[in-house]
Every structure is written in C-alpha cells, then in structure tokens.
Amino acid sequence: MQTAVIVFPASNCDRDAAVALKKVTGRDPLLIWHRDTSIPGDVRFVVIPGGFSYGDYLRSGAIAARSPIIRDLVARAGTGLPVAGFCNGFQILTETGLLPGALLRNRGLKFVCRAQTLAVTNIESRYTSAYAGMDHVTFPVAHHDGNYFADDGTLNRLEQEGRVLFRYVGNPNGSARDIAGICNGAGNVFGMMPHPERAVDPLHGGTDGLGLFTSIVESL
Amino acid sequence: MPDPEITPDTIAEHGLSEDEYQVILERLGRAPNLIELGIFSAMWSEHCSYKSSRRHLQKFLTAGARVIQGPGENAGVIDIDDGDAAIFKMESHNHPSCIEPYQGAATGVGGILRDVFTMGARPVALMNALRFGAPDNHGTKSLIDGVVAGIAGYGNCVGVPTVGGETNFHPGYNGNILVNVMCVGLARTDNIFYCAARGVGNPVFYVGSRTGRDGIHGATMASAGFDGDGGEKRPTVQVGDPFTGKLLMEACLELMATDAIIAIQDMGAAGLTSSSVEMANKGGVGIELNLDHVPQRDRNMTAYEMMLSESQERMLMVIRPGREQLALDIFQKWELDAASIGQTTDTGRMVLVHHGKTVCDIPVAPLAGDAPDYDRPRASTKKRVPLPVADVPEPRDYRDALLRIMGCPDIASRRWIWEQYDRHVMADTIDSSQSGGDAAVIRIHNTHKAIAITTDVTPRYCHADPYEGGKQAVAETWRNLSAVGADPIAITNCLNFGNPEQPEIMGQFVGCIEGMNAACRVFDYPVVSGNVSLYNETDGAAIPPTPAVGGIGLIRDLSRRGTISGAEEGDTLIMIGETTGRLGSSVYLLRIMGREDGAPPPVDLESEKINGDYVRQLIRNRRVNAVHDCSDGGLIVAACEMALAANTGVALNPVGPGPHHGWLFGEDQGRYLLATAARSVNPVISTARDLGIKACSIGTFGGTGVSCGDILEVSLAELRTAHEDWLPDFMES
Numbered sequence: 001m002q003t004a005v006i007v008f009p010a011s012n013c014d015r016d017a018a019v020a021l022k023k024v025t026g027r028d029p030l031l032i033w034h035r036d037t038s039i040p041g042d043v044r045f046v047v048i049p050g051g052f053s054y055g056d057y058l059r060s061g062a063i064a065a066r067s068p069i070i071r072d073l074v075a076r077a078g079t080g081l082p083v084a085g086f087c088n089g090f091q092i093l094t095e096t097g098l099l100p101g102a103l104l105r106n107r108g109l110k111f112v113c114r115a116q117t118l119a120v121t122n123i124e125s126r127y128t129s130a131y132a133g134m135d136h137v138t139f140p141v142a143h144h145d146g147n148y149f150a151d152d153g154t155l156n157r158l159e160q161e162g163r164v165l166f167r168y169v170g171n172p173n174g175s176a177r178d179i180a181g182i183c184n185g186a187g188n189v190f191g192m193m194p195h196p197e198r199a200v201d202p203l204h205g206g207t208d209g210l211g212l213f214t215s216i217v218e219s220l
Numbered sequence: 221m222p223d224p225e226i227t228p229d230t231i232a233e234h235g236l237s238e239d240e241y242q243v244i245l246e247r248l249g250r251a252p253n254l255i256e257l258g259i260f261s262a263m264w265s266e267h268c269s270y271k272s273s274r275r276h277l278q279k280f281l282t283a284g285a286r287v288i289q290g291p292g293e294n295a296g297v298i299d300i301d302d303g304d305a306a307i308f309k310m311e312s313h314n315h316p317s318c319i320e321p322y323q324g325a326a327t328g329v330g331g332i333l334r335d336v337f338t339m340g341a342r343p344v345a346l347m348n349a350l351r352f353g354a355p356d357n358h359g360t361k362s363l364i365d366g367v368v369a370g371i372a373g374y375g376n377c378v379g380v381p382t383v384g385g386e387t388n389f390h391p392g393y394n395g396n397i398l399v400n401v402m403c404v405g406l407a408r409t410d411n412i413f414y415c416a417a418r419g420v421g422n423p424v425f426y427v428g429s430r431t432g433r434d435g436i437h438g439a440t441m442a443s444a445g446f447d448g449d450g451g452e453k454r455p456t457v458q459v460g461d462p463f464t465g466k467l468l469m470e471a472c473l474e475l476m477a478t479d480a481i482i483a484i485q486d487m488g489a490a491g492l493t494s495s496s497v498e499m500a501n502k503g504g505v506g507i508e509l510n511l512d513h514v515p516q517r518d519r520n521m522t523a524y525e526m527m528l529s530e531s532q533e534r535m536l537m538v539i540r541p542g543r544e545q546l547a548l549d550i551f552q553k554w555e556l557d558a559a560s561i562g563q564t565t566d567t568g569r570m571v572l573v574h575h576g577k578t579v580c581d582i583p584v585a586p587l588a589g590d591a592p593d594y595d596r597p598r599a600s601t602k603k604r605v606p607l608p609v610a611d612v613p614e615p616r617d618y619r620d621a622l623l624r625i626m627g628c629p630d631i632a633s634r635r636w637i638w639e640q641y642d643r644h645v646m647a648d649t650i651d652s653s654q655s656g657g658d659a660a661v662i663r664i665h666n667t668h669k670a671i672a673i674t675t676d677v678t679p680r681y682c683h684a685d686p687y688e689g690g691k692q693a694v695a696e697t698w699r700n701l702s703a704v705g706a707d708p709i710a711i712t713n714c715l716n717f718g719n720p721e722q723p724e725i726m727g728q729f730v731g732c733i734e735g736m737n738a739a740c741r742v743f744d745y746p747v748v749s750g751n752v753s754l755y756n757e758t759d760g761a762a763i764p765p766t767p768a769v770g771g772i773g774l775i776r777d778l779s780r781r782g783t784i785s786g787a788e789e790g791d792t793l794i795m796i797g798e799t800t801g802r803l804g805s806s807v808y809l810l811r812i813m814g815r816e817d818g819a820p821p822p823v824d825l826e827s828e829k830i831n832g833d834y835v836r837q838l839i840r841n842r843r844v845n846a847v848h849d850c851s852d853g854g855l856i857v858a859a860c861e862m863a864l865a866a867n868t869g870v871a872l873n874p875v876g877p878g879p880h881h882g883w884l885f886g887e888d889q890g891r892y893l894l895a896t897a898a899r900s901v902n903p904v905i906s907t908a909r910d911l912g913i914k915a916c917s918i919g920t921f922g923g924t925g926v927s928c929g930d931i932l933e934v935s936l937a938e939l940r941t942a943h944e945d946w947l948p949d950f951m952e953s
Contacts, residue, residue, distance in 0.1 A: 009555065010466040012379020016647040050645075052377040055463025111372045111640045115654075142376070142642040198647050203663065203778060 001047045001217060004030040005035055006073070008064045011085065013050035013197060021047065024213040026155050032157045036065040046073065048193060050087030050142075060103060060145040061091030061186050070096055082126065082188045087143055090181075090191030092166040098189045100158070101109045101150030101194040106143070107174025113142040115205065116153060116194055117169040118180050125183055126219040130211035137208035139194035141172055148175035148182075158182055166192055190216075224254055230602040232347050234261035239645040240592055245588040255524045255572065255580045260587065262490035262528060264496055266754055266945035269591035273718035273752045277731050284746040288409060294335040294486065295405075296748025297412055298710050300774050304664060305409045310402035310770040312351070312713040314751035316457045317329070317399040321366025322373070325399050325531050326460035332403040334394060334486035337469045338535070340413040340476050341405025344646060345662045346375045348385040348401045349675045349768040351712070352935035353394035355950055357631055360389070363397050364637075364951065370460075371401070372640040377462035378469065380843065382641035383652040386676055389629040392679070395758025400714040402770040404673055406664060413493075414477060415485040417503035417538045417564050422482060424507065424562040426532040427546075428468045429552055431492070432517035434458050435530025446699055464533040464556070472535060477484035489536040490889035493527045495536040500570060501588040509562035511574040538564060539723055558753035579695050589913035598726035601686050606695040606820030618880070618932040622856060625885070627942035629950075631727065631853050636947040650778060653703065658700035658849050670781070672706035672773040678852070679764040681820035684805045685726045686765055690735025691823040692889060697745050697771030701851045702832035703892060705781040705839035706773025713750040713769050716764025720754045728765040729754075732852040736767060742825040744769075781845035782839040785865035791845055793859060793870055793919035794904060797831050797891030801882020806851045806877035808885035821887045827889040827913070834913055835892050843904055846895035856884040858893050859919065859928050860939055866895070869936055872919035874929035895921055 003021045007014045011052055014031065016079055020027040029047070031121055032039060035071050039046060054062035064070075065182035077083045085093040093099045107141070120131045125201050130138065150158070180190025196209030231241045244252055244260050252260060266272060282290035286727040287299035288305055295309035312770070313328025329346060336343050348371055353360045375382045380403070392477040417424075435458035459659050475481060483503065485495040492514070511523050517531070538548050544560065551558035565571070572580035615621035625631055638653035650670055651661035662741040680720040682689030694711065701708040715732070718725040741744060756763040775781050787793075803809050804818025832835055838867070846866060850858045856872070863870045874884050896904055901917060908915035919928075 009470075010463050012466070012645055013647075019647060051379055052463065052466070055377060055461070055466075057463065070910070077430070109377055110369070111642070113642050113644075114639055132847075140644055142645065144376070186741065195644075198644050201647070203650050204644070204647065 001027065001029065001220065002042045002097045003023045003046050004032050004039060004043045005047045006032050006034060006069055007051055008034045008051065008053035008067065010053055010055055011051035013047045013060060013195065014091065014201065016197045017047045017049040020200045020209065020213055022196055024217050034064065034069050037068050045082045047154045048083065048085035048092050049088060053088055054091060061088060061095040064092045065095035074098060080186065080188050083129065083192040084216065086111055086195055086197060087193055090095050090193055091145060091190040099184055099191045100154050104146050104147040104149050106147050109201030111144040112172050114172065116141040116172055118166045118194060119169050121167050122165050124162065125165050127164050127183065127212055128188050129217050130215040136169065138199065138206055139196050139209055140198045141194045143193055146173040146175065148179045150176060161185065165190065177195055226251055226254065226257055230257065232635060232699045234258065234546050235265060236261050237815065239637065239830045241263060243590065247590060248582060250902040254528060256582050258524050258528050259353055259493050259580065262493050262501045263535040263587045264591045267489050268494055270752055271592040271644060272594050272596050272754060274593050275595060276730050277950055279733060280737050280747040281740040282746050282748065283827065284710065284744060285746055290748050290833065291750060293414060296712055297339065298748060298772065299409060303409050306404060306772055307336050307407055307711055308402065308404040308770065308772055309335050309749040310768060311401055311710045311751040312714050312716060313399045313401065314396065314716065314756055315754050317367055320457045321363050322370040322455055323459050325367040325370030326374040328399055328401045330460045330462065330465045330487050330532050331471065332401045332910045333378060333380065333465060336403045336405035337472055338413065338484055338486045339407065340411050341407040342473060343380045343403050343405040344648065345402065345404045345660060345673055346380050346768060347673055347675050348382065350385065350768060351393045351398035351665045351679065352389050353397065354391040355389055357391065357394045361951060362932055363924040367399055368637050368640055371500065372453045374460055374462040376487045376642040378466045379645045381649050383643055383662065384673060387634055387637060388679060389746045390679060390764060392764040395761065396756045398716050398763065398766055400768045404671065404772065411476065412715045413481060413484050415483055415499050415502055417483045417499040417505050417507065418504065419482065420564055420566045422538050422564045423544060423548060423560045424509065424564065425539050425558060426514055426534065426561045427556055427558040428535065429461060429464050429531055430517040430557055431521065431526050431533045432530050433521065433525055433529060433913040436525060436528045450540055456899060458530045458532050462531050467556055468533050468535060471550055471556055475494045475550050478546060480540050480547050481537055481916065482540050483538040485536050486952050487536060489530065490622060491528065491530045497570060497587045499536065499538065500584045506565035506567035506569045506584060507805050508565050510573040511572055511640060513559045513561040515557040515559055523572060523579045528943065549862055559626050592645065596720050596726045598721045598730055599723035600727045601731060603821040604684055609801045609803060612803045612813065612881065613811065614833065614879045614881045615812055619934050622932060622934060623938065623942045625807060625811055625853050626860060626939055628807065628947045630807050630811065631655055631857060632946035633944045635944060636951055650743040651783065655783065655785055656861055658703040658708065661704055661781060663778060668778050672701050672704045672775055675768055675770045676700060677766055677768045679766045680768065680805045680816065682732055683764040684820045685737035686731025687763055688820050690732035690767055691739045692820065692849040693767055693769045693827065694736045694739035694745065694852060695823045695825065695828050695889060697769045699832055701771050701773035701822050702836050703782055703847045703849045705836055705872060706770055706775045707836065708745055708773045710746050711769050711771045713747060713767055715750065715929060716756055716763060716766040716768065717754050718757045725762055728840045732765055739825055742829055744923060760950060780842065782842050784846055784848045784862055786843060786846040787862055787866040787868055788845055789868055789922045790898060791895040791897055791902045791921040792917050793853065793913060793921060794894040794896050795891060796894060796908065796912040796913060796915050797888065799855065799888050799891065801886035803882055803886055806885060806887045808881065821880045821889050823889045829944065830911060831890050831892065831913055834908060834911060836905060838894065843900045844894045844896050848890035848893045850893060852887065855893065856886055862895060863926055863936060864940055864943065867936065868921050869923035870919050870921050871923065872928040879930055
C-alpha cells in the first residue's frame with residue numbers, strides 16, 4: 001500500500017514517520033516536498049510529521065499551512081483521504097482548519113520531553129481500533145507548543161461526537177480537558193501531540209505506537 | 221573613507237602585543253591597514269591560534285588504528301567498521317554564554333553542529349557539559365534557565381537529539397560559567413569532506429545567512445578575561461537561527477551526495493576571515509574575494525566588519541568548476557542565500573576587493589603558520605597529602621547523610637534540564653539521560669550496532685591535583701563507555717582554564733594535559749579533536765581547571781549492552797575494583813563536612829584497564845543484569861542509583877565494625893557495581909580473581925528500600941524524592 005510523508009523545510013521527524021510506515025505497510029512511503037502541488041493518486045494515507053516546519057516562526061505550523069502542497073492535501077482530505085499529523089503535524093492541521101482548535105505554548109512555558117501515558121478514549125475510530133482491550137498506551141512527547149485549546153462549544157462537540165481519541169494521564173502541557181489527540185467529523189483526519197512513530201521498536205522502550213499505524217492501514 | 225592610522229592604542233584594542241605587531245611588520249614589510257590588522261588579530265587570537273596551548277597539545281596521543289582524522293580539522297573522524305565513520309568534537313561557548321546565556325548556548329550548539337556536518341556527517345547526537353556557580357550566587361538560576369533553554373531551542377529545532385551530559389555547581393564558576401557542547405555525526409568513510417582548498421581559479425561560494433554586524437571580534441572577546449561588566453560586551457555575542465541552521469545542514473548534506481564540493485569550511489569564530497584563511501592555508505593556495513558579492517544584512521557594511529563578523533549559519537566552499545548551477549539549485553531549494561564571492565589563486569596571498577579597490581593583500585602562510593607559539597612559564601600545583609579516613613568524622617546519622625548527598629547539587633537528578641531536550645528525535649536513541657545510565661547509546665540507523673557517548677571531568681579533583689584529575693577525567697569516560705558495554709575508541713576534549721599568563725594556571729593546564737595523556741596512552745584511546753578555552757576568570761579569579769572529556773565507544777551488537785536499570789529482585793550486587801575509602805576531595809567531604817581538602821583519589825590506570833576490559837566481557841557474555849560505575853558520592857550513591865533505576869531495593873552487607881563512611885562514600889576509582897543473577901555470582905567472582913581483579917559480593921537486590929545492616933535504612937520513595945526534588949525546587953524558588 002502506498003503511503004506518503006509530507007516534508008517541510010525543517011520537518012525533523014519525517015524519517016521517523018517513514019520508518020514506522022514502512023514497518024507497517026512493508027513499503028517505503030513517498031516523501032512529498034512541501035512545494036509540490038499534488039499528492040499522487042495512489043497514495044492511501046498521508047502523515048504530516050513532527051519538527052519545526054518553518055522554525056516555529058510566526059506560530060507553530062502557521063507558515064507550513066500556506067505551503068503549496070496544502071491546497072491539494074485539504075482537497076483530498078475532504079474526499080476522505082486519511083491524513084494524520086503528529087506534533088508539528090497536528091499544529092499544521094489545526095492551522096489549515098482540517099482540525100479545530102489551536103496548540104498554545106505549554107502551560108509550564110518550557111519544552112517538555114518525556115514518556116507520556118495516554119488513555120485511549122475511543123477504540124471505535126479508524127486510528128485506534130487496534131487498541132481494543134488496552135486502556136492506556138505510552139508514547140513520547142517532545143514539544144513546546146502542545147497546549148490544546150478550543151472554545152467550550154467545540155470541546156463539548158468533540159467529546160459528544162467521540163472525536164477525542166487520546167487523553168493525557170498527567171497533563172504535561174495544560175491542554176484543555178487533557179486532550180492529546182482528536183479527529184475530524186468524518187474520522188479520516190487525525191492529529192496528536194505525542195509521537196507514536198517513536199514507539200514502534202522494542203529498543204525505543206516500547207511498541208505502543210504501532211497500533212495507531214496498523215489501525216489506520218487495516219481500515220483501508 | 222581615509223585609512224585610519226594604526227596607533228599603539230589600535231593595536232592594543234585588537235588584543236595584539238607589541239612583539240606580535242613587530243612580527244606583522246616584518247612579514248608584510250610594511251604597516252598593515254586596519255582590515256589587515258583586524259585579520260591578523262583574529263587569526264592570532266588565543267581562540268584561533270592556540271598560541272599558549274599549541275606546544276602542549278602536541279603531546280597528546282592522536283594516532284590509532286581507528287583514527288581517520290585527528291586534531292586539526294573541524295572535527296575528529298574514527299572508523300567504526302562496515303564503512304561507517306563517527307565524526308565528533310566538543311567546543312566551548314563560555315564567554316558568550318556568560319554574557320547572554322540563551323544566545324550564547326544556542327550558537328554554541330549551532331557551531332558544533334556545523335563543525336560536524338561540514339565534514340560530511342549527519343549529526344546524530346548532542347551532549348553538553350555545563351558548569352554553573354554556587355546555587356545561592358546571584359544570577360545562577362537565570363543563567364541555568366537561559367543556557368538550558370538556548371541548548372533546547374537550537375537542538376530541538378534542528379532535530380538532533382540531545383542525549384546526555386553533565387552539570388556541576390561550584391562557587392569557582394560564579395563569574396564565569398562554562399558551556400561546553402559536543403556533537404557526534406555519522407558518515408561513510410569514503411565520503412568525508414575537508415577544508416583544504418585545491419586548484420587555481422576554482423569558485424569560492426558563500427552559503428547561508430547574510431553577514432551582519434553581530435559578533436564582530438567574538439574570537440578576540442573570547443581571548444580575554446571579564447572585568448565583572450560583561451554587559452558591555454553584549455554586542456559581540458552572536459544570535460542563532462536554528463531554522464537556517466537546519467536548512468544549511470540539509471543543503472550541505474544534499475550537495476555532499478554529489479561531486480560538487482572540493483573543500484568546505486564553516487564560518488565559526490572569526491567568520492569569513494578564519495574560514496578563508498584556513499581553506500587557503502591548508503590547501504597551499506591563495507584566495508581572492510570580492511566583498512561586494514557577500515550577501516549582507518545591512519547596507520554600507522565595511523570590509524572590516526564583513527571580515528570579522530561572526531554572524532551564524534554561514535559556510536564557505538570551493539566548488540568544482542561546472543557544478544556551480546547544481547550547487548545553486550540545491551541552495552535555492554532550501555531557500556538559502558548563496559553567491560560566488562571569489563576564487564582560488566596561485567599567489568599564496570589573501571586578496572580582498574571592496575568597491576573596486578584592493579583593501580587587503582597579505583600572504584596567507586604567516587596568518588596561520590606564523591601565529592605566535594608561547595612557552596608560558598608555569599608553576600606546578602602543590603601536591604596535597606592523602607586524607608586518612610581516620611581524619612574525617614563519621615556522619616552523625618548515615619541515613620540523613622545519604623539523603624543529603626542524593627539531593628545535593630552535585631548528585632541530584634538533572635531531570636529539570638534534560639526534560640527540556642528532545643532526546644529521541646531521529647528515533648535511534650536507545651539510552652539517554654532519561655535512564656540515569658553511564659553513557660548515551662545511539663543506534664546506527666538500520667543496523668544492530670550503536671555508538672556510546674559520555675562526557676566527564678571532576679573539577680574538584682583537577683583543582684586538587686591537575687595530573688590525577690586529568691587522568692581521572694579520561695578514565696571516567698572510559699569506564700562509563702565500558703559500563704554500557706561499548707569498546708572505548710577515542711576522545712574529544714574541551715580544556716577550560718583561567719589566564720595562561722599566570723604560571724599557576726599554566727601549571728594546571730599542563731598538569732591536566734599530562735594526566736589525560738597518560739590515561740590515553742594506557743587505554744590506547746587517542747584524542748581526535750578538541751578545543752581550548754582560556755582566560756576563564758572574572759576580576760582575576762580563575763575557574764577550577766576543567767578539562768571536559770567526551771568519549772566515544774562502539775557497541776557491535778545492541779542485544780549485548782549494559783544498562784543501569786536491569787537489576788532484578790534477588791540479584792547479587794557485586795563490586796569490581798578495590799575500595800580503600802578515599803574521602804579526599806569527595807562529595808561527602810564537601811557536602812557533609814563542608815571541606816574541600818585532601819588529595820583526590822588516585823587512578824591506577826593498569827587496574828582501571830583490566831577492570832573495564834573484564835566488565836565489557838561480562839556484558840558481552842550476558843553475565844550481568846545491570847552495571848553502573850562508581851563515581852561521585854561513592855558506592856552507596858551508585859547502589860541507590862541502580863536501585864532507583866530498577867525500582868527495586870538493595871540491602872548492602874556492612875563490612876567490619878566501622879567506621880563505615882570511607883567504605884560507603886569513598887570515591888576510589890576503577891570500580892563498577894554489577895547486578896548478577898544467583899547462578900552467575902560464583903563464576904563472575906572467581907574469574908575476576910583469576911585475572912587479578914578485586915571482586916566481591918556486597919549486597920542483594922530486593923525490597924522497597926536501601927539498607928546497610930543497622931547503619932542505615934531508607935525507602936526508595938524517600939531517596940527518589942530527595943534525588944528528584946532539589947533542582948526543580950531550586951529553579952522554582
């Protein structure tokens with residue numbers, strides 16, 4: 001199955017995402033440069049990787065969300081193409097409007113990098129089905145701007161519609177309602193601050209991240 | 221603008237002595253103009269020329285079977301089998317960090333990254349060795365805050381994991397903190413890049429950030445002491461842009477995959493001056509630059525400013541004729557400014573043209589080759605007498621002493637620092653600060669092998685006895701690498717000292733080098749790169765001698781490595797090495813008795829070597845569940861660290877009737893603690909004894925606390941609180 005990773009100038013988890021995708025699909029993902037204008041038709045799943053796309057200048061993800069590739073990404077996501085953003089990828093997805101809310105500076109004001117326990121709050125989604133029977137997973141977090149914010153109406157709607165897929169156990173950044181990862185209404189676009197792609201190998205200290213990739217790939 | 225006259229004041233302001241100026245007159249056969257004087261002053265600064273240290277650095281063992289490139293290039297290169305090379309270096313950014321901690325530390329990281337990728341390596345790990353003043357000194361807290369944020373700000377953005385390091389606090393650094401950063405990169409042995417320019421008429425390209433007025437004369441600033449008013453020097457501090465640093469790294473690595481680059485050099489200290497002189501000098505060619513083509517941040521920059529600016533994120537390269545467009549296309553892809561600003565020549569001269577006028581025309585060779593080389597007078601540090609255990613009081617309460625030591629500034633957890641560093645970007649970090657282990661372990665992508673990295677020095681020991689302290693710094697890196705099962709290969713270093721014009725300081729410097737070198741030779745553990753930082757003093761008070769050492773080792777099979785955390789309930793705790801109870805210059809003496817006297821523990825290099833060789837063999841044969849070296853705080857601290865890492869208690873057997881403080885807190889060198897399953901205990905101990913290695917069973921893992929007979933008993937929870945809370949509480953106080 002063909003997957004793809006979008007690469008921005010200062011993406012830095014693009015290789016990590018590619019390794020995880022290859023592990024699950026058996027095939028190297030396409031690396032799509034942000035200045036390209038279209039995502040090839042045979043791509044079935046797109047990852048927007050972590051990093052500092054444009055050095056976090058202006059706002060994390062704000063400049064990347066205006067890159068040439070984004071127009072096609074938004075269009076294809078609108079027709080159901082699964083798109084997942086991790087860390088900076090999540091920030092970019094909120095800046096494009098594909099996901100609601102925004103990621104503010106961490107409440108503690110400092111960059112935080114630690115192994116983070118997450119509660120899997122909805123195992124019915126296309127990104128979490130493999131976690132059936134697992135209440136908790138551990139993924140690394142590594143971010144400065146991971147404090148999820150949205151107005152109460154949005155937060156209520158996310159909860160009512162089962163779109164909060166992961167919550168922090170021990171909130172590292174001040175995120176509203178401990179939200180760590182959310183999806184869009186159609187369930188094909190997903191974003192989270194933690195890094196599932198850094199938990200796919202026993203030598204990473206755990207393989208909890210694999211389930212996320214197998215869930216979405218098996219849903220296709 | 222008329223050329224200003226060179227007065228004695230101008231010469232002094234450039235940090236040049238009268239004698240040095242006379243040499244310039246001789247070499248040129250005329251007086252230099254201001255630009256030429258500025259170029260000589262930068263190249264002959266302590267920072268660039270190593271004029272006080274050069275002759276002593278030459279004593280180091282620098283050759284070895286795995287050495288591909290020793291000192292003298294941007295970084296050292298070692299062979300790590302299968303066509304892989306590790307490229308690494310450590311560098312100081314002390315003076316800038318004292319003045320402006322965030323930018324000083326950030327640009328330190330940027331600079332060391334460039335040193336490594338300039339040679340063709342993709343950086344895979346960053347380390348840092350930090351020394352701050354006493355916690356209660358005014359400003360310590362804000363310096364820690366700024367330095368850590370600066371390191372995090374640069375490394376995290378560039379996407380290279382910061383995987384380990386060390387932090388000390390001592391009043392000796394009150395006016396002059398130390399920020400040493402290390403970078404390790406990986407390359408293929410057949411694709412390493414050097415700075416020597418070749419050929420005549422080849423284009424010289426400038427790539428990266430535009431040149432601004434920042435950091436002018438940074439190298440000269442870093443070659444003088446502080447007078448307590450560092451604020452005035454703020455304009456000499458450079459400003460980092462990690463985003464551009466990342467683009468520059470990716471662009472260079474992409475270009476290095478082609479055949480376009482003949483030579484490449486980053487613009488670090490003394491910017492365009494030192495990079496162009498180095499390239500020309502190493503290649504034995506001349507260089508001609510047209511400064512009108514230099515990308516500039518500001519209109520009306522003078523030639524003097526352009527040549528001495530230390531604007532960050534800039535590279536100079538000699539491009540193969542015919543490949544110019546290929547290079548420009550790659551730079552454009554990465555949105556970088558790039559320009560051809562000159563060419564190599566056969567004149568052996570450095571010629572600069574600005575606004576159609578030749579503004580500098582000087583021979584290259586004297587700039588590099590004729591830099592002063594001083595044999596400064598030195599006075600040896602007076603030897604201290606060893607401190608007998610009987611002369612050191614026992615603690616009133618062992619339990620209380622242990623908790624105080626676990627939570628003292630020297631030993632307490634550095635979590636507050638390393639949680640701000642992205643330790644696992646690139647997804648090849650196997651072990652890092654997070655575990656509290658002895659060395660960071662980074663997998664070589666797509667393989668089962670790894671490199672191990674550590675940085676060490678114990679300034680208390682170096683201050684007490686430079687020679688023994690120098691030996692110990694090297695030995696501790698060697699021990700830390702051995703403790704994770706890595707074969708130690710080579711070191712880099714960063715030699716931080718006071719004013720070399722003072723004989724006592726020069727005595728410390730030479731003493732440390734000789735001690736380090738003695739250890740390097742016994743371990744066959746060469747120095748492949750390094751950096752010297754002198755004039756670390758404020759108002760005449762020098763820092764403690766601090767020769768930081770960065771060691772690299774190779775783990776051939778990641779399934780056979782050592783960790784601090786693997787102890788299991790029921791495992792036996794085995795001590796390798798001899799304990800006599802050395803309390804001189806120990807953490808116990810400092811933190812419990814408030815004293816810093818006594819000779820430091822001596823390092824017996826021969827037993828250090830056989831002990832380490834044996835521990836690595838045990839790890840490889842899967843005879844041990846956990847390993848930890850014994851260092852600051854002695855065996856009880858090491859045992860507590862293993863217990864905390866495994867979340868399993870440990871009961872130590874008391875030895876003899878006491879007193880016990882020498883046994884528990886003594887800092888005898890060459891020791892390791894092992895956690896060994898019952899069936900392996902006898903073979904581990906008997907084989908050790910056959911090899912002439914001291915080994916004995918000293919306790920058993922299990923339970924929820926650490927105890928030693930009826931001398932002390934403390935729960936893991938209390939230990940953890942004492943260990944974890946000090947730094948965050950201090951930073952938030």
